[in-house]
Amino acid sequence: MKVTPLKDVKPYKSGWKVHVKVLHSWKQYNPVHGDTLEMVLSDEAGCKIHASCKRTYMESKGRLLPVGAWRHIQNFTLSPSTGMYRATDHPFKMSIIQNTAITRSPLINEDMFLSLVDFQTVLSGSLKTCFLIDVIGQVVYLGDLETIQVSAKPRMKVEFTLRDMNDARVPCCLWGKFAEILYEGCSKDEEGKPICLIRFAKIGRFRGISLLQYINDLIIKFVRNVL
Known part of the structure; x- marks a missing residue:
């Protein structure tokens, strides 16, 4: 066929x-x-x-x-x-x-097939929030790893900010294991300028500001020499 x-x-x-x-x-x-x-x-x-x-x-x-x-x-x-x-x-x-x-299939192809969205587009509010997106940026602000009570159960939470090559900045929030992965990855970065790729992130709205958050499952990778 x-x-x-x-x-x-x-x-x-x-x-x-x-x-x-x-x-x-x-x-x-x-x-x-x-x-x-x-x-x-x-x-x-x-x-x-x-x-x-x-x-x-x-x-x-x-x-x-x-x-x-x-x-x-x-x-x-x-x-x-x-x-x-x-x-x-x-x-x-x-x-x-x-x-x-x-x-x-015998095919070997390491392409990640990224669909990266630039931060200005995220911040413009023009994107449909029902679609999950891929972003990459430098972590320029990292908040504390907090434990928050959600539905009477403790959950980890971290707020941070990503910056792109044009210095556009997007506030982000991750929960649960993803908050721990992000926080630990940033803490281990020797240069203090971690660059993070986040796949399948959710665009949210908070007080009129666009931000990135997670839904269901996502991918977090720390990369070098891309910005």
């Missing part, structure tokens, strides 16, 4: 075949389907789509989709991508089903 680019897949049939890289995955609880494996996939052109695998198929299908691997995926369903937190801007979401076939 011919491989179809992700931009061309439509929900009128399930017999598509795509060639994709698993960029990110996480597990979450769905009140209808229970535990699900959520993934962000990208084809070679950089078009990305959100994919979901029910618990029923996690062992047989989900284990064949490790992060970083290229795979051929054939036979899956598509439904409109909606909601407040969308991992990609693709109009449809992929669902792994019983007769989905997943096979290995």
Whole structure:
């Protein structure tokens, strides 16, 4: 079967075949389907789509989709991508089903397929807040790692500010394990000027100011010599 680019897949049939890289995955609880494996996939052109695998198929299908691997995926369903937190801007979401076939690909491509958004665009308020974004910047302010009571449970929180090459600055807030990862990573930076890549961040609004925060799961990496 011919491989179809992700931009061309439509929900009128399930017999598509795509060639994709698993960029990110996480597990979450769905009140209808229970535990699900959520993934962000990208084809070679950089078009990305959100994919979901029910618990029923996690062992047989989900284990064949490790992060970083290229795979051929054939036979899956598509439904409109909606909601407040969308991992990609693709109009449809992929669902792994019983007769989905997943096979290995010999392709080795380390491209991260970033979709970086500049800070001025974030601050302008023009972006749709339902889409998660990628950003990179230097941590120029780091607050304390705080323990906050949320719904009678303690949660870690850290506020910080990222600066880009044009000196535009965006306030950020992370919670839970992500707050600890960010705080510890900044504390270990010997030069005191950590540069941070954050993937799948949520744009929020607080007192009229745009800020970045996390939702569900994200990726934090510390990099060098990019700004």
